[in-house]
Amino acid sequence: MYQVKRISRSEFVPIRNLSYHVRLWGEPTPGVAPLVLVHGWMDVAASYQFVVDAFSEAFAQGRCIIAPDWRGFGLTRWQSPDGQSGAGAPDNYWFADYLADLDFLLDHYAPGQAVDLLGHSLGGNVVMHYAGVRPERIRRLINLEGFGVPATRPSQAPGRYAKWMDELKRLHRGEMALKAYPEAGGVARRLMKTNPRLGQDKADWLAQHWAVPNAQGQWEILGDAAHKIPNAQLNRVDEVLALYARITAPTLAIEASDDSLSGWWGGKFTLAEFHERLKAVPHLTTGVIQDAGHMLHHDQPEQLARLIEDFVA
Numbered sequence: 001m002y003q004v005k006r007i008s009r010s011e012f013v014p015i016r017n018l019s020y021h022v023r024l025w026g027e028p029t030p031g032v033a034p035l036v037l038v039h040g041w042m043d044v045a046a047s048y049q050f051v052v053d054a055f056s057e058a059f060a061q062g063r064c065i066i067a068p069d070w071r072g073f074g075l076t077r078w079q080s081p082d083g084q085s086g087a088g089a090p091d092n093y094w095f096a097d098y099l100a101d102l103d104f105l106l107d108h109y110a111p112g113q114a115v116d117l118l119g120h121s122l123g124g125n126v127v128m129h130y131a132g133v134r135p136e137r138i139r140r141l142i143n144l145e146g147f148g149v150p151a152t153r154p155s156q157a158p159g160r161y162a163k164w165m166d167e168l169k170r171l172h173r174g175e176m177a178l179k180a181y182p183e184a185g186g187v188a189r190r191l192m193k194t195n196p197r198l199g200q201d202k203a204d205w206l207a208q209h210w211a212v213p214n215a216q217g218q219w220e221i222l223g224d225a226a227h228k229i230p231n232a233q234l235n236r237v238d239e240v241l242a243l244y245a246r247i248t249a250p251t252l253a254i255e256a257s258d259d260s261l262s263g264w265w266g267g268k269f270t271l272a273e274f275h276e277r278l279k280a281v282p283h284l285t286t287g288v289i290q291d292a293g294h295m296l297h298h299d300q301p302e303q304l305a306r307l308i309e310d311f312v313a
Contacts, residue, residue, distance in 0.1 A: 002205035005053040006060065008046070008067075014079065015104045016097075017088060021045070021075035022068045022105070025052050029062040033116050033139045034109060035312065037067040038102065040121025040146075042223045044074035046209035047120075050202065051297050054305035059313075066109055070123070071101060072224035074209075091171055092164070092229045098126045099133060106137055114249075116312050118142035120297060128281075131251070132243030140312050141251040144304075145294055147261050148277070150269035152234040164232040176225045180218035187211045187219050197292070197299045206298075237277065244280035252285045252311045253278055254304070256292040285311065 006025050013020045023045040028034065037048045045067035052065055069076040071093065078089045106115060117138050119127035124146015131138045152160075170176055181187050187207035192198050198206075211219040261271050278284055287307050292299035 002201040004049060013108055015101060017079055018071055019077045019079045020068055020105065022066060025065040026060060026063050028064045032063050033114060034064045034066055035116045037065065038119040038123035038126060039070065040123050041227065044209055044222060045069045047206065048297060050301035051305050054301040056309060059309045068105055070098060072227055074222050091168060091226050093227055095231060099130050102126060102130050103134065114139040116140040118144065119146055120144040121146055121294065129243050131249055132246040135246055135248040138249040141247065141249040142308060142311065143251065143253045144296060145255055147274045148240060149235045150265055151237045157234055160234055161232055164230060167229040171226055171229060176228050178221045178223060178225050180220050182218060184208060184211065184219055195293060195295045195298060202298060241277060241280045244277065247281055250283045251281050252287060254287045254289060254307060256294060256296040257288055257290045258293040260294040
C-alpha cells in the first residue's frame with residue numbers, strides 16, 4: 001500500500017444544498033495564496049495525494065492546499081433544507097454548476113483573496129471557464145489536460161436534446177448503474193486496467209478513496225451514474241474563446257506525452273485544434289509531462305510537482 005507522506009484532513013462545508021467534502025493539507029498563512037486543486041470526471045480529491053507528497057518542503061510549508069470532491073463525486077452529499085442527507089439529488093449535471101460551486105468554495109476558504117487554481121480534465125475545463133468569469137480571483141492558473149470538447153453546429157441541437165432525454169429514461173430504468181466490486185482489490189484492478197502506468201501500491205490506496213463498501217459488502221464507486229448523461233446543450237467554441245480571452249492570470253497548460261485526446265474523439269477534436277483555442281489565452285505557458293497518460297498526476301507526480309512549484313513561484 002502507498003505510504004502517505006503528508007496527512008490530509010477532511011471538512012464538510014454547506015454549499016448550495018450540498019454538504020461539500022473538502023480535503024485540506026497545511027494551514028493558511030498570511031501573504032501566501034492557497035493552492036486549490038479540482039479533480040476530473042469520475043475522480044476524487046484524494047487523487048492529488050501523490051502530487052502533494054511530491055512537493056518540496058519549502059513549497060508545502062506554510063501553504064494551505066485545498067481539494068474538494070465535486071458534486072456527485074467522492075464524499076460530497078446532497079442535503080435537503082430539513083437536513084435529510086441524499087434528498088434532492090439530480091438526475092443529470094450541468095457544467096455551470098461547477099463554476100458556481102467553486103465560487104462558493106473560494107468565498108468560504110479565501111474571501112477577498114486571489115488563489116492559485118489547478119484543475120485536471122473536467123476540472124481543467126472548469127478552472128479555465130471560471131478564470132474568464134472571475135479573473136480577479138485567480139493569481140496563477142494551471143490546466144492539466146482540460147481540453148474541452150469538439151466544436152458543434154446548431155443543426156446538432158435536436159439530436160442532442162433527444163439523446164439527453166433518452167439517456168434520462170435509461171438512468172431511471174436503472175440501466176446506467178455503475179459496477180460494484182466484491183472487494184477493494186477489484187476497484188484497484190479496474191484503476192490499473194484504465195491506467196496501465198498505475199502501480200499496485202497506488203492503485204490499492206486509491207481504491208480505498210475511490211469506492212466504499214455498501215451494506216451488502218460490495219464496493220461501490222463514489223460517483224453518481226447521472227454524470228454519464230451528456231449535456232443537453234451544445235458546446236459553443238465562440239463562448240469558450242470569449243472566456244479564455246478574459247483570463248488575466250498567468251496560465252500554465254500541461255499535457256501528457258501520450259495523446260489521449262485524439263483517441264477519445266477519433267479525429268473529431270485534435271491537440272492541434274486545442275492549441276489553436278489556447279491562443280486566445282493572454283498570458284500562456286505550456287508544458288509536457290513525459291512518460292505519462294491522461295492521469296498524469298498519478299503517473300508522474302514528481303515531474304508535475306516541479307512544474308507547479310516553478311510556475312506558482
